Amino acid sequence: MPEATWTYLMDMDGVLVHEEHLIPGADELLAELTGTGTPFLVLTNNSIYTPRDLRARLLRTGLDVPEESIWTSALATAKFLDDQRPGGSAFVIGEAGLTTALHEVGYILTDRDPDYVVLGETRTYSFTSITRAIRLIEQGARFIATNPDATGPSREGSLPATGSVAALIQQASGHAPYFVGKPNPLMMRSALNRLGAHSETTLMIGDRMDTDVRSGLEAGLKTILVMTGISAADTAEHFPYRPSRVIDSVAALVGSTDKPFG
Structure with a gap:
């Protein structure tokens, strides 16, 4: 029987780009795929930008x-x-x-008796909006948040992100x-559905054990941890689960995307 074609899911920050700079090998990997x-x-937990916005930002780094x-x-x-x-x-x-994204699925955005309060990331969290939430x-509105990341990066240092503001709202609302x-x-399942892919022939490439590798593992995917973002060489040893493979960067996959595990 012919070998199955692999499907690739990959994080953006720390895998393809780092602080808006291209990670060497990322352009070659995407060109090969x-x-x-x-x-x-x-994939990205960032909820600020539309895919069109992110495409434009990636183009500036040299990734199409x-x-x-x-x-x-x-x-x-x-x-969801x-x-x-x-x-x-x-x-x-x-x-x-x-x-x-919510408008495109037909949702009405309102502050009058909504079905849900949906919290995402913004650089201008408003005390008035948080109080309203x-x-x-x-x-009785149900509380949904796009992601649990507590902080986000900036040139000046960490910024409070969705997870931190969600904790504030949780503490105040109970x-x-x-x-x-x-x-x-x-998140992985919705990506698989988007591609019509199967978990057994899909791999997740990420730079974080606690989000990328964990979510890939729990969705039944093969996982690859790279060293170009958050993780260091010994990071995987601190967790009770392991990635399928650890590599220095995505450059190690170029030329072998049909057989990423040898």
Whole structure:
């Protein structure tokens, strides 16, 4: 029987780019996947940007990734809510990446008796909006958050991100959110469904054990940990689970994408 074609899911920051600079080998890997017709998606927990915005940002680093090959926690959240309650309503704290994704699945954005409070990432968290979210949750709105990342990077240092603000709202409202993005394997499942791929022939490439590798593992995927982002050589040893393979960077996969495990 012919060997199955691998499907590639890969994190963006720390795998393909680092602080908006191309990671060596990333362009060659994507060119090889595209040239051989290998299915792939670039995944990110970042809910700020639309796929179109992210494509433009990646182009500036030298990476040409089609919009349809980018899957964000905002898109996964919209897909989840559309499956759960089609045509519903939500009070949203977030940017265009999240509001556009919800609009595209037919959701109404409102602050009057919404079905959900949906929290995403933004650089301008408003005390007024956070207070409104807390009160709506107290009144019965269900609490959803795009991802649990507590901080995000900036040139000046860490920024509070979705997970931190979710903790504030949880503490004040007494209701915990449901996080859709990594490490929830739902993010992987929605990506697989997007590609029509099977978990047994899909691998996840990431730079974090606690999100990328964990979510890949729990979704039944093969996992590859790279050393170009958060993780160091001994990182995997500190966790009770292991990736399928550890490599220095995605450059190690160039020329062998049809047989990533030898």
